[in-house]
Amino acid sequence: MNRTRGALARTGQYLALVCYLVFLAFPLFWLLSTALKSPQELGSVDPSWLPRHPSLDSFSAAFEQQPLARSALNSLIVAGCAAAVSVAVAVPAAYAMVRYRSPVSKAATGWILVSQMFPFVLVIIPLFMVLKGFHLINSLTGLVLVYVVWNLPFALWMLQGYVRAVPASLEEAAAIDGCGRFRTLVSVVFPLLTPGLVATVMFSFVTAWNEFFFALVLLKSPEKQTMSVILTHFIGAEGAADLGPLAAAAVMATLPSLLFFALLQRRLVSGIMSGAVKG
Amino acid sequence: MRRRDFLTTTAAAAAATGATTLLGGCGSGSGGDSGPLDYLSLAWQKESIEVNKALVAEWNKANPRSAQVRYVQGSWDNVHDQLLTSFEGGAAPDVIHDEANDLTDFAHGGYLADLRGLLPASLKKQIPDASWDMASFAGGVYGVPFLQEPRVLIANRELLEKSGARTPTAQHPWSWAEFEDVARELTRGRTYGVAWSMKEPVNQSVNLALTTGGAVFHREGGKNVIRFDRADSHVVELIHRQVHKDRTAARSALGMAGSDTLPGFFAGRYAIVPLNFSFRQQVEQQAPDGFEWVTLPMPAGSGAPGGGQLQGVSPQTLSISQDTKRKKTAMAFIAFMTRPRHMARLAEGDWLVPTGRDALREPALNTAEHGWSTGLRIASDLRASPVLGVRGYPEWKDKVATPALQEYYGGSISLSALRDKLVEDGNRILARYQR
Numbered sequence: 001m002n003r004t005r006g007a008l009a010r011t012g013q014y015l016a017l018v019c020y021l022v023f024l025a026f027p028l029f030w031l032l033s034t035a036l037k038s039p040q041e042l043g044s045v046d047p048s049w050l051p052r053h054p055s056l057d058s059f060s061a062a063f064e065q066q067p068l069a070r071s072a073l074n075s076l077i078v079a080g081c082a083a084a085v086s087v088a089v090a091v092p093a094a095y096a097m098v099r100y101r102s103p104v105s106k107a108a109t110g111w112i113l114v115s116q117m118f119p120f121v122l123v124i125i126p127l128f129m130v131l132k133g134f135h136l137i138n139s140l141t142g143l144v145l146v147y148v149v150w151n152l153p154f155a156l157w158m159l160q161g162y163v164r165a166v167p168a169s170l171e172e173a174a175a176i177d178g179c180g181r182f183r184t185l186v187s188v189v190f191p192l193l194t195p196g197l198v199a200t201v202m203f204s205f206v207t208a209w210n211e212f213f214f215a216l217v218l219l220k221s222p223e224k225q226t227m228s229v230i231l232t233h234f235i236g237a238e239g240a241a242d243l244g245p246l247a248a249a250a251v252m253a254t255l256p257s258l259l260f261f262a263l264l265q266r267r268l269v270s271g272i273m274s275g276a277v278k279g
Numbered sequence: 280m281r282r283r284d285f286l287t288t289t290a291a292a293a294a295a296t297g298a299t300t301l302l303g304g305c306g307s308g309s310g311g312d313s314g315p316l317d318y319l320s321l322a323w324q325k326e327s328i329e330v331n332k333a334l335v336a337e338w339n340k341a342n343p344r345s346a347q348v349r350y351v352q353g354s355w356d357n358v359h360d361q362l363l364t365s366f367e368g369g370a371a372p373d374v375i376h377d378e379a380n381d382l383t384d385f386a387h388g389g390y391l392a393d394l395r396g397l398l399p400a401s402l403k404k405q406i407p408d409a410s411w412d413m414a415s416f417a418g419g420v421y422g423v424p425f426l427q428e429p430r431v432l433i434a435n436r437e438l439l440e441k442s443g444a445r446t447p448t449a450q451h452p453w454s455w456a457e458f459e460d461v462a463r464e465l466t467r468g469r470t471y472g473v474a475w476s477m478k479e480p481v482n483q484s485v486n487l488a489l490t491t492g493g494a495v496f497h498r499e500g501g502k503n504v505i506r507f508d509r510a511d512s513h514v515v516e517l518i519h520r521q522v523h524k525d526r527t528a529a530r531s532a533l534g535m536a537g538s539d540t541l542p543g544f545f546a547g548r549y550a551i552v553p554l555n556f557s558f559r560q561q562v563e564q565q566a567p568d569g570f571e572w573v574t575l576p577m578p579a580g581s582g583a584p585g586g587g588q589l590q591g592v593s594p595q596t597l598s599i600s601q602d603t604k605r606k607k608t609a610m611a612f613i614a615f616m617t618r619p620r621h622m623a624r625l626a627e628g629d630w631l632v633p634t635g636r637d638a639l640r641e642p643a644l645n646t647a648e649h650g651w652s653t654g655l656r657i658a659s660d661l662r663a664s665p666v667l668g669v670r671g672y673p674e675w676k677d678k679v680a681t682p683a684l685q686e687y688y689g690g691s692i693s694l695s696a697l698r699d700k701l702v703e704d705g706n707r708i709l710a711r712y713q714r
Binding site (some may be wrong): 040043236 | 368538566
């Protein structure tokens, strides 16, 4: 009886999981399906789930019309650098804020919260002026700096939680075993922070990869524009859109994020610290 | 639009706090004294981008280093915010492709150069006064209107012929009453006579008011005021009647954008779709094999000026940033881009109607194919949209007119409630901008 109930519960769980996966995957599936359809099929009043005559024409048109490969490379550079710098700055900062409690760390925590309340439209013009003063308009470096500043508060906030979860007793044990502060950080704390680092890198990367408005305003040269900006070039006035190539370009824009997530997701596995401290 | 307001406020705040002093010595315009001039183009269709790039290359080949132009690809989405930030930051493109509707605030803000002293006589002469009116605000000319987009009817030829209705021409369009009759004839079974796509209802409702002698925006005592009298509301009422009383217009289409109506059009659910002229490109591209369509002029009002065929438009323009130091070079580039042959090529690439007299006569455009001749023939009936140059129009459009018209078309409010909202709330907004 119990076994039957257990099997039913498990089936229900799997069913719910499958529904959730379908819910998550459907937009991607529809995007891909749209990208593979012909203009006539896209204009049909009875849309089909799968393309009746799959074709890569929309992909070739998208690559022909806009510099997709170059913009993808730009996005990769900007998002990669922004993620790396954000984490490089956030890790020691988060560690210091958690381990060294002081009025400064409290003020910094307050500042993180306050900084999340500013909508970007409020800062864009002053930011533009500052970057112009440093000759960083129309520069990928300037955009990376903006993304680092934009991502940093949330990255710090995320990492603080992970640092707090690392038992201080582990560091004390390392100190008793003769580790210096730096060695303790590198050999004990950072490995335990891996899931947090991965989550923060992914957050920073995806945020920078998807960001549109800063990139639109700060980058002027076509050869420097990022993927999110290039996507809008398939849309005209009053909502008219070149739907096939737009969908194809959107598929191309989605792939790197998916790939990045696929590569890093196993590092997110939690429970890495289970059993580290007894008693 | 909320973001636009925000940005405007932010811009003002930045200026007020002295942030503009940061700009001192930062130079002006992206080109400065040397280096290429930046040309921000909003072309988005493949053919149009190709023509723009080819013309820039041609210009660069024929001109010295000091007059080189760099093609910068912009996007219609967010162009206002992008430009405002660039203007405030002192790094705006030198030559700007935009829409006349978007120029009002920039012209009043002093961001755009007044072109009156720069325009070559040949260019001035080539474009009709009615078109120059579309880019003239506050006593200046702030853009060269070069492409325009009328509203047309795109009809299913087979259904139209079957109905036995007269096929209208630019010389003899349907009257609005005749159009209502034809829509009744065409409504059979699951087929609606017409599908009004009203996701963005304001511009078309205002611009079509000209056909019945209305304008919605009127000048009284040197100020802009909103009225919604019989002539202003005639077309709006007609659409409402077709949806709710005659049931000759599909109610489900009211929430659609123009391109959303095309699948239903191809499937024979809608016999006629009123759309912007450039939508012909999508129709041509997406229509199933064997589907025949025809481009017709919008119906005309009776007893209205211009035989009831006048229609408001907001043309695409080329402007020069006030900060640009090489305004004459920028103007020479604009004159090059708007030479008759070039203007016609740009129009062809974007499926739009050129403004230039000679460009309208270009053989490449004068063909019956894809409805080109219909668009070219109604070009002389196009006038400045009543909304052009009206400060506060974007706010009225977003906060008042769009929701009010959508409610009215959807049947939620009456005509008098619509009038109250458009006029009373609207005039309060306009008054703030005209103190």
